[in-house]
Structures are given as structure tokens and as C-alpha cells.
Amino acid sequence: MKRNGWRKPDQQTFMAQVRECRDKGYLLSSKKIGSGAFSRVYLAFATQERMQHNPRLASDLRGKRHSMVAIKIVSTAEAPVEFAQKFLPREISSLNATYKHLNVVQLYETYHNSQRAYLVLELAGRGDLLEHINTVSDRRHCPGLEEKEAHRLFWQLVSAVAHCHSAGVVHRDLKCENILLDDQGFLKLTDFGFANQSALKNALLSTFCGSVAYTAPEILMSKKYNGERADMWSLGVILFAMVTGRLPFKERRPRRMLLLMRRGPAFPPGLSPECQDLIRALLQLRPCARPDLRQVAAHRWMLPAPPALLREVPGAAPAENPAEPREDSDPARPLLQLRRSPQRGTPKSASGPAPKPPPPGARPSRGASSASAGLGLRGMAKAGLWVGVARRPSSGRPPSVLRSALGHHLVS
Structure with a gap:
């Protein structure tokens, strides 16, 4: 880029x-x-x-x-x-x-x-997750990763995000381009340029930042938001991209994006019901309806859990022991029931009525174009060894199913 x-x-x-x-x-x-x-x-x-x-x-x-x-x-x-x-x-x-x-x-x-x-x-020698999905998709002649590999990588991502949240750090720019792979195949979360560090667990943030394709709806609506809940939405987008080879919502304009979010993601044939359920749970419009990290770790699609990684998720509980609800969350319930939660209308906020969505084509006063462009996902030219930043585009590369994240890199 x-x-x-x-x-x-x-x-x-x-x-x-x-x-x-x-x-x-x-x-x-x-x-x-x-x-x-x-x-x-x-x-x-x-x-x-x-x-x-x-x-x-x-x-x-x-x-x-x-x-x-x-x-x-x-x-x-x-x-x-x-x-x-x-x-x-x-x-x-x-x-x-x-x-x-x-x-x-x-x-x-x-x-x-x-x-x-x-x-x-630290140097990561195998590029980013975006490029990896594209490469595997081309090799398989089928978009996306196999669920077994997606399960392995997503567990590592959940572990990384849990570690950040336990340190009081919310990433706020989780996307495939900011997830690297090293020479041993380990996932590496990077690019903390928009991260926020707070000692208050439920502090509300107001900075409008991230890439539209991965940004939680409450941020697109310019509402104050909980950083951890916003990260959970981004995890849902990333998991969808892993297993389908495309983005769940393809739109550049924030207002149109919100309409697509209310409809929910459309899954391709062959994706397991358990994986679909976890994605639907993470992509709940209402922030308090999204599972937290220990609920994600206990979801049936995430089992069996890698023992070493399970220890990295604070409070991770077996699937049969639902996590206790937080003060600002809905009562705990099996995630397989979350898909039936109503998704119509605008989520309510403890901070008051939701502001009007930004007008079509509106951009924040400060911002730069994202490492991604277009509809769907597509990695930029393969750069070999790199870390934490977007790569330079190159010409002559044939189109693929997965394009880089759409929209602009937004920050105010």
C-alpha cells in the first residue's frame, strides 16, 4: 500500500x-x-x-x-x-x-x-493472513481455508486478543492484513497503531477508527462503544473471511454497510452449522449480545481446544458451563440460540439515542486509504518478509476470490 x-x-x-x-x-x-x-x-x-x-x-x-x-x-x-x-x-x-x-x-x-x-x-516471514487465504484458495480451487485449519488459526487469534484484553489493550483494527504468519505457521497479531489502553473494563470509546469492512456497526453509527465488544465483531468478520474466502459485507458506504449488517451474513453451502452459529453470534448488531472471549472459547465449533492456548483465554470454561453474565450483557445462554436474536432496527445505547448515520460517501477529516480496496478480499503483491504494515501493490496479478478489505481506513 x-x-x-x-x-x-x-x-x-x-x-x-x-x-x-x-x-x-x-x-x-x-x-x-x-x-x-x-x-x-x-x-x-x-x-x-x-x-x-x-x-x-x-x-x-x-x-x-x-x-x-x-x-x-x-x-x-x-x-x-x-x-x-x-x-x-x-x-x-x-x-x-x-x-x-x-x-x-x-x-x-x-x-x-x-x-x-x-x-x-519481530519478523514474520510468511506474510499476512489475507495472502495466506488467497494462496490456499488458489491451491484448493475453492475459496477459503478448510475448517480444520481455520479452527487452528482462529484459536491462536482468540488467544492473542484475550492476552491483549487482559492487559487492558483493545486493538480496534483487527483485520486479515494485521495478522501475520511466521515461518513455523504461528499467527502473529500486529499493527497496534489504533489500539487503546485503559484500566477501566467497560470504558466507552469515541474514536472512529478502523477499516469499514471490519468495523462494528456501533462505530459506523458514530456511537460511543465498548472496545472489547467492537473487537469481537471484527473477529466474526475475520472468521467468515477465513472459511469463505470473502467478506461478509461488501460495501464502501457506511450507511449501505449498516443495511447489509442488519440482514446478516449469507453463508455458502458446505459450511458446518457450528461454524455458522459462531459467526452469527459474533456478528450480532447489539454489542451486549455478542459473546465474550471465554464464551467463544467454550463454543462447540472451538472444541476440542488446544490445551496450551486454552490457558491463555482468561476464564475459559467448558461448553457445558456457560460463562456468568457481565453487568452490561444479556443473561448467559448457549450460543446456538443467539442466531434467533432479533436483528431489526438500531441497537440501543446506554449513552442515549444513536446519532444519525454519516451521509453516503462521508469521510472523516483525518484518514488514509486502507491497505485494502474493492469488494471482497484480495491481498496485495507478495512481499516476502514483512511485518505489521500493508504491502505495495503490483500489477499483472490475476484476480482472486479474496480481495483486500474494502473501504477507507477511518480515524478521527
Whole structure:
């Protein structure tokens, strides 16, 4: 993905970045493996001297048996003040808060000067989930992943999100492009640029952010929202994309998107009733009707649970022991009954009447185009080694069932 926020660095700037990285113990290569609104990500190598002085880096790379990292270079001098003072610190804080989980990308260290900030990140060598779904779909001549593989990957994603929520971090930009795979096939949640960290469990947020295709309806309606519940909606969209090879709701305009959401997803033949039920439960219009993570972990489609991952979901209970309801939730009930919940009308909010939906074609004042475009899902050109950012588009690639997420990357 290319954005207009940062012009292409000249050779002099790049050489300055090489020197600054070398001074910190990293050998920056010229291989650009990703880019963002005001950042670029390069493949780099950690020196032995650096690893001796950074236990976090050394312990992780020792297990990987290589010295490769990804260095995200953010142009703080050219980025808007809000980005440099609000979103970048949030990203760093969230990555530090969620450190040391197998399914969350690791931040090894940061350093900065008056012009740039450097984030030294774990490298994921097999691209993102979007590209993986496309590749498997092409190989199978059938859109989507087999349910067995989707079950394995979705468990890892649930584990990662549970770890984040337990640390008080809501991601707010969960999508296939922000889920990476490493060389061993482990899932890595990344890109915490829109994450929010709060000690209050049920705090309501008001920032309008994310990608339209994955954004919860309450956010599209400009209502205050619970970040954890909004993440649950995004998990439903991701699971649908995994098993069908397409997005459940294909529309660029927020108002039209809300109409499609009220109708609910349409499933292809052959998808198991249990998987359909879990997706319907996650894609409930009313936030309080969506299951929480321990209810998801107890759903029959999620069983049998990988023992190691089950321990990562706080309070995960067996399917026959429904989770106790929270104060702001509906009474606990088997998720197979959630599909019959009414989905007509606008969900009520404790904060008052819902504001009017934004007019067709309306965009927030600040925003950038998403790593995705078009209807359905399609990954961008295969970039090899990269981390946490969208890849550059390339021409000549034949169309596939799964396109990158539609709509604009919204934030206000």
C-alpha cells in the first residue's frame, strides 16, 4: 500500500537511517518490506554485540536461530502532531503491555531522534493472513481455508486478543492484513497503531477508527462503544473471511454497510452449522449480545481446544458451563440460540439515542486509504518478509476470490 503521507526518502536520508541503525547495533538492509502512512519497514540484522546488551532480543532470536528483525522507521518530523504525540506512543505502549505472547508480534526496543522514531520488531516471514487465504484458495480451487485449519488459526487469534484484553489493550483494527504468519505457521497479531489502553473494563470509546469492512456497526453509527465488544465483531468478520474466502459485507458506504449488517451474513453451502452459529453470534448488531472471549472459547465449533492456548483465554470454561453474565450483557445462554436474536432496527445505547448515520460517501477529516480496496478480499503483491504494515501493490496479478478489505481506513 502506498499513502501520500510521506514522500519517498532520498539516498541521503536512507544512508542517514543506515548510520543511525548501525550506531544502535543493527545492520539495515535496503529491502523495504512494508510501508504505512508515515513509516517504512526494512529488513535488518541484529549484531552479536546488540544481542548481548538486549536480553529481550537475544532470548527471542536464540529460539528462532537467526538474527533478522524488522525495523519500522517513522518520520516524526513529517507526521502530523496528533500522530506523533498520540498514536505512535499508544502503539509502543500497547506492544510493551502485550509483550511475551507467542501470537502477538514482539517489540524488542525503540529509539528516536528529532527526525525519526525506530521500532525494532519481530519478523514474520510468511506474510499476512489475507495472502495466506488467497494462496490456499488458489491451491484448493475453492475459496477459503478448510475448517480444520481455520479452527487452528482462529484459536491462536482468540488467544492473542484475550492476552491483549487482559492487559487492558483493545486493538480496534483487527483485520486479515494485521495478522501475520511466521515461518513455523504461528499467527502473529500486529499493527497496534489504533489500539487503546485503559484500566477501566467497560470504558466507552469515541474514536472512529478502523477499516469499514471490519468495523462494528456501533462505530459506523458514530456511537460511543465498548472496545472489547467492537473487537469481537471484527473477529466474526475475520472468521467468515477465513472459511469463505470473502467478506461478509461488501460495501464502501457506511450507511449501505449498516443495511447489509442488519440482514446478516449469507453463508455458502458446505459450511458446518457450528461454524455458522459462531459467526452469527459474533456478528450480532447489539454489542451486549455478542459473546465474550471465554464464551467463544467454550463454543462447540472451538472444541476440542488446544490445551496450551486454552490457558491463555482468561476464564475459559467448558461448553457445558456457560460463562456468568457481565453487568452490561444479556443473561448467559448457549450460543446456538443467539442466531434467533432479533436483528431489526438500531441497537440501543446506554449513552442515549444513536446519532444519525454519516451521509453516503462521508469521510472523516483525518484518514488514509486502507491497505485494502474493492469488494471482497484480495491481498496485495507478495512481499516476502514483512511485518505489521500493508504491502505495495503490483500489477499483472490475476484476480482472486479474496480481495483486500474494502473501504477507507477511518480515524478521527
